[in-house]
Amino acid sequence: MTSHVQPFQLDGKPARGRIVRMHSVVDEILAKHDYPEGIAILLAHALTLVAILGNTLKFEGKLIMQAKGNSVVTSLVADYKSPGVEGAQGEVRGWVNFDPDLYDAAVADGLDVGREIPQLLGAGHLAFTIDQGPDTDRYQGIVGLEGATLAECAQMYFDNSEQLPTAIKLSAGRASDGWRAGGIMLQHLAFTGGIGEIGGDDALFDATMDQEDHQNELWREGAILMASARDEELQSNELSPKGLLFRLFHEKGVRVFDPVGLAVLCQCSRERIGTVLAQFDDTELVDMAVDGNVIVTCEFCNKDFKFEAPVD
Numbered sequence: 118m119t120s121h122v123q124p125f126q127l128d129g130k131p132a133r134g135r136i137v138r139m140h141s142v143v144d145e146i147l148a149k150h151d152y153p154e155g156i157a158i159l160l161a162h163a164l165t166l167v168a169i170l171g172n173t174l175k176f177e178g179k180l181i182m183q184a185k186g187n188s189v190v191t192s193l194v195a196d197y198k199s200p201g202v203e204g205a206q207g208e209v210r211g212w213v214n215f216d217p218d219l220y221d222a223a224v225a226d227g228l229d230v231g232r233e234i235p236q237l238l239g240a241g242h243l244a245f246t247i248d249q250g251p252d253t254d255r256y257q258g259i260v261g262l263e264g265a266t267l268a269e270c271a272q273m274y275f276d277n278s279e280q281l282p283t284a285i286k287l288s289a290g291r292a293s294d295g296w297r298a299g300g301i302m303l304q305h306l307a308f309t310g311g312i313g314e315i316g317g318d319d320a321l322f323d324a325t326m327d328q329e330d331h332q333n334e335l336w337r338e339g340a341i342l343m344a345s346a347r348d349e350e351l352q353s354n355e356l357s358p359k360g361l362l363f364r365l366f367h368e369k370g371v372r373v374f375d376p377v378g379l380a381v382l383c384q385c386s387r388e389r390i391g392t393v394l395a396q397f398d399d400t401e402l403v404d405m406a407v408d409g410n411v412i413v414t415c416e417f418c419n420k421d422f423k424f425e426a427p428v429d
């Protein structure tokens with residue numbers, strides 16, 4: 118399994134998290150597009166983030182992340198579809214709409230892929246939508262593009278809107294065998310009022326300290342350990358997610374849960390696109406046609422669907 122999400126929980130600290138490896142999935146998605154490096158890395162970060170966050174959904178549904186910018190990139194979409202049943206795979210897809218001329222200008226200005234928000238998206242917002250299906254209300258949360266990276270914007274969202282301290286690190290790059298991406302997230306478990314419930318040796322340590330302060334201190338220690346994960350470790354083919362968790366947290370122990378596999382999702386089909394085209398009248402279809410055919414390209418997988426236009 119080269120693309121999967123590994124849930125974990127720290128022993129002795131009020132923190133749980135997810136680690137994700139996206140090699141096969143991110144390579145398959147990026148191979149279908151001809152994105153320049155900076156755009157490919159931005160999308161790889163978005164896919165990694167949506168897989169980490171979406172994996173926390175406890176039901177069959179979708180997490181849709183949309184970024185709207187006003188610079189090189191005007192929109193970016195990444196979706197995660199949760200498997201719903203145990204043992205099934207989660208599925209991701211995504212695309213980026215960008216201006217190639219503005220991208221070239223950004224490269225000429227010295228584009229640093231580590232600061233994707235100010236250099237590629239500019240001002241705008243990031244929206245997270247949770248969709249549980251047609252009969253339920255959609256939940257949407259929005260945060261301004263105020264961080265330097267997608268990870269920072271997502272952290273701000275959890276801190277401000279959900280009051281859930283969260284640390285996220287994302288990494289992506291092209292290796293000799295294709296694109297690779299990886300990431301890790303740590304979230305503060307809600308304070309339960311009893312350190313004993315969380316367990317570990319720390320429960321006996323410094324009993325006079327206010328319990329909540331103590332929990333927060335333990336959380337910060339976990340976040341500091343997590344932040345030491347390096348790009349090559351997050352993207353590694355050799356170091357397993359369990360191996361990386363042990364490297365980061367071994368002193369206090371870490372419990373791992375069953376990993377969830379990841380696959381590429383695209384729901385496009387000739388039938389589905391035909392239904393959309395059926396909503397246009399003949400004159401509109403003739404206007405859209407090139408050499409007698411209407412060609413519709415799926416933004417997610419870049420696949421062309423050719424339909425014969427009505428005769429003028």
Ligand SMILES: [Zn+2]
Nearest residue numbers: 383385415418
């Ligand atoms: Zn498609």
